[in-house]
Amino acid sequence: MAPAFEDNNSETLPSSFSSGSDDGVLHKSKVTVVGSGNWGSVASKLIASNTLRLSSFHDEVRMWVFEETLPSGEKLTDVINRTNENVKYLPGIKLGKNVVADPDLENAVKDANMLVFVTPHQFMEGICKRLVGKVNGDVEAISLIKGMEVKREGPCMISTLISEQLGIAVEKFSEATVGYRDNREIAEKWVQLFSTPYFMVTAVQDVEGVELCGTLKNVVAIAAGFVDGLEMGNNTKAAIMRIGLREMRAFSKLLFSSVKDSTFFESCGVADLITTCLGGRNRKVAEAFAKNEGKRLSFAIWSFDDLEAEMLQGQKLQGVSTAREVYEVLSHRGWLELFPLFATVHEICVGHLPPSAIVEYSERKPRLSLLEGSTQYY
Numbered sequence: 306m307a308p309a310f311e312d313n314n315s316e317t318l319p320s321s322f323s324s325g326s327d328d329g330v331l332h333k334s335k336v337t338v339v340g341s342g343n344w345g346s347v348a349s350k351l352i353a354s355n356t357l358r359l360s361s362f363h364d365e366v367r368m369w370v371f372e373e374t375l376p377s378g379e380k381l382t383d384v385i386n387r388t389n390e391n392v393k394y395l396p397g398i399k400l401g402k403n404v405v406a407d408p409d410l411e412n413a414v415k416d417a418n419m420l421v422f423v424t425p426h427q428f429m430e431g432i433c434k435r436l437v438g439k440v441n442g443d444v445e446a447i448s449l450i451k452g453m454e455v456k457r458e459g460p461c462m463i464s465t466l467i468s469e470q471l472g473i474a475v476e477k478f479s480e481a482t483v484g485y486r487d488n489r490e491i492a493e494k495w496v497q498l499f500s501t502p503y504f505m506v507t508a509v510q511d512v513e514g515v516e517l518c519g520t521l522k523n524v525v526a527i528a529a530g531f532v533d534g535l536e537m538g539n540n541t542k543a544a545i546m547r548i549g550l551r552e553m554r555a556f557s558k559l560l561f562s563s564v565k566d567s568t569f570f571e572s573c574g575v576a577d578l579i580t581t582c583l584g585g586r587n588r589k590v591a592e593a594f595a596k597n598e599g600k601r602l603s604f605a606i607w608s609f610d611d612l613e614a615e616m617l618q619g620q621k622l623q624g625v626s627t628a629r630e631v632y633e634v635l636s637h638r639g640w641l642e643l644f645p646l647f648a649t650v651h652e653i654c655v656g657h658l659p660p661s662a663i664v665e666y667s668e669r670k671p672r673l674s675l676l677e678g679s680t681q682y683y
């Protein structure tokens with residue numbers, strides 16, 4: 306059983322202090338982070354630095370770790386709790402003594418009333434199934450996940466998946482933007498939990514817009530990586546990013562008419578797109594894919610799975626699976642010709658087109674006639 310961090314669970318306040326509850330006791334929020342990858346560990350560190358100084362939160366931040374055995378033979382959770390460092394996914398960074406790694410998912414969430422979901426999106430269906438009936442009824446949740454599911458009935462945002470499976474309201478966080486639906490007060494509480502002097506967080510009333518920015522930018526990052534791998538230069542890369550941002554906005558507004566143009570100018574939009582197309586994992590692996598196109602391993606050509614395993618040491622790509630999921634939606638709705646960049650990225654990832662197609666196909670002007678009355682999205 307994971308250790309607990311000793312902190313004062315609640316304190317009796319002077320009668321003059323309004324604790325927002327009728328018993329005069331300050332009821333502190335308890336945070337659990339579900340996920341401990343690179344971003345999951347960073348988020349835990351950010352949150353833990355704030356829970357120590359904010360009286361409205363328990364000091365301890367519990368972090369669920371997908372347990373694995375390290376080459377040394379030790380369990381990752383044990384090493385994190387002994388060294389206070391996620392030596393595999395965030396090496397060299399101390400997380401804060403009040404971060405407690407817990408390999409037992411149900412145990413990690415059982416006392417929490419604030420849940421932070423931050424695992425690669427492909428694992429969320431299974432995680433939600435395990436959490437049904439295991440979370441507190443009054444829990445608030447936020448998703449930091451950049452991805453979506455595609456169901457028979459269409460695309461399903463991860464925040465919706467969590468809401469529907471666990472029956473809880475879920476906000477969204479992408480980079481430094483919290484997307485909320487209608488409760489500004491809860492949104493501000495999440496902003497408070499993530500904000501630091503070096504990490505400014507803002508809240509916008511556009512959950513779907515924030516979530517789709519984080520999801521779709523990974524597809525554009527793959528395209529940017531192809532451009533880098535083919536050494537096509539910055540002008541081509543800038544054009545791909547521009548077309549990508551245009552398709553991100555059009556696709557988002559077609560799926561959810563509530564999505565706001567202004568969201569694409571927040572950190573989760575253009576800023577995240579720039580950073581991920583200049584330095585992200587998706588870009589890096591796509592660059593290697595384009596450079597090695599056609600080269601053969603002893604038994605097969607380079608595949609994204611091979612490159613992910615080879616280059617990311619356990620970290621997971623999101624852009625390749627998202628490109629497939631987006632392609633499914635485009636194909637099902639007859640929108641393939643409207644989104645040449647998104648469609649081409651998937652065709653390249655699955656080997657139907659060479660990486661060089663990223664320029665030839667993406668420059669095609671979408672046939673707006675396909676979307677009667679929807680041309681305002683372009």
Ligand SMILES: NC(=O)c1ccc[n+]([C@@H]2O[C@H](COP(=O)([O-])OP(=O)(O)OC[C@H]3O[C@@H](n4cnc5c(N)ncnc54)[C@H](O)[C@@H]3O)[C@@H](O)[C@H]2O)c1
Nearest residue numbers: 341342343344345371423424425426428450451620621623
């Ligand atoms: N890394 C970043 O800079 C960054 C920034 C913002 C958002 N994100 C998003 O946050 C989410 C989490 O990414 P990350 O960077 O923390 O993870 P990661 O890619 O660094 O690590 C992969 C994680 O998946 C876990 N895992 C592997 N197999 C699993 C399984 N079967 N079930 C459950 N977990 C399993 C691993 O233990 C590890 O914690 C992603 O959607 C990502 O796009 C990442």
Ligand SMILES: O=P(O)(O)OC[C@H](O)CO
Nearest residue numbers: 526577581585586587588
């Ligand atoms: O490394 P990437 O491509 O997963 O991007 C990481 C973050 O999402 C960048 O904001």
